[in-house]
Amino acid sequence: MNKALISVLGTDQPGIMAAVATVITEHGGNIENLSQTLLQSVFGALLMVSMPEDKQCEELHEALQQVGQKMRLSIHVDPWDEQLTPWQENTPEVQPYILTVIGPDRRGLVAEVSTHLARHGVNITNIQAIFKGGKNPMDNLMVFEVDVPRSTVMQDLRDALDEVGQRLDIEIDTQHRKIFESVSNISN
Structure with missing residues (x-):
């Protein structure tokens, strides 16, 4: 084919x-x-x-x-003749997580968060971002669906993302997909 x-x-x-x-x-x-x-x-x-x-x-x-x-x-x-990347050839065992980013829109925000995820070996599988501008935090939302290698020390990743959040005045929340979905179902 x-x-x-x-x-x-x-x-x-x-x-x-x-x-x-x-x-x-x-x-x-x-x-x-x-x-x-x-x-x-x-x-x-x-x-x-x-x-x-x-x-x-x-x-x-x-x-x-x-x-x-x-x-x-x-x-x-x-x-399309798929050429596997080195990461795909040796895909680590991963866990699905959801990152939500809420706060004022800033130039370079996507670059900053995605760079820190890459440094920890995290693969982004989907991103949705809605930026309406302004200072109302709820007007600016990004949701990252990511695969985190099981070897990743989650506290190190959370600490790195917290540092980004403090520096950029945004809130970054990291939850395992199952917890995120459970909380979403309860909220609805």
Whole structure:
């Protein structure tokens, strides 16, 4: 099987996924993984697609370009021959955690938090950030879903993140995913 990585960006409107998925299906493709989101009014999606051996990514790219022109979307198709990183080749045993960051918006905030996570071998699997500006802490929220190696000393990681929080006047909370989900269920 050939694989393709497809990215779709543009102003949100109904029918984007329907149009893209239909073209993929018409070209014999199967969507294996999909992540789609809205950032304000911007639609964004990444799709991992398997294609039959006799199909070329160029054909799919050309067909998707027609959809892109009609709907004013930027669509890119890349053949995907996965090359494992050293981390993926020796993935440590991990535990899922959720980090929430609340506080005033600051330039470099994402860079600062993600750099400290990387220093501790933590892999970010998903980030959502909503920055509305201003000083109201609840108007600015980031949620990091991360995989923390079991070998990580959690108190060292928490101490490093607390130092970032104090310096940037933000609150960083770290919880195991199971605890986070349990607390969320109780709150609802």
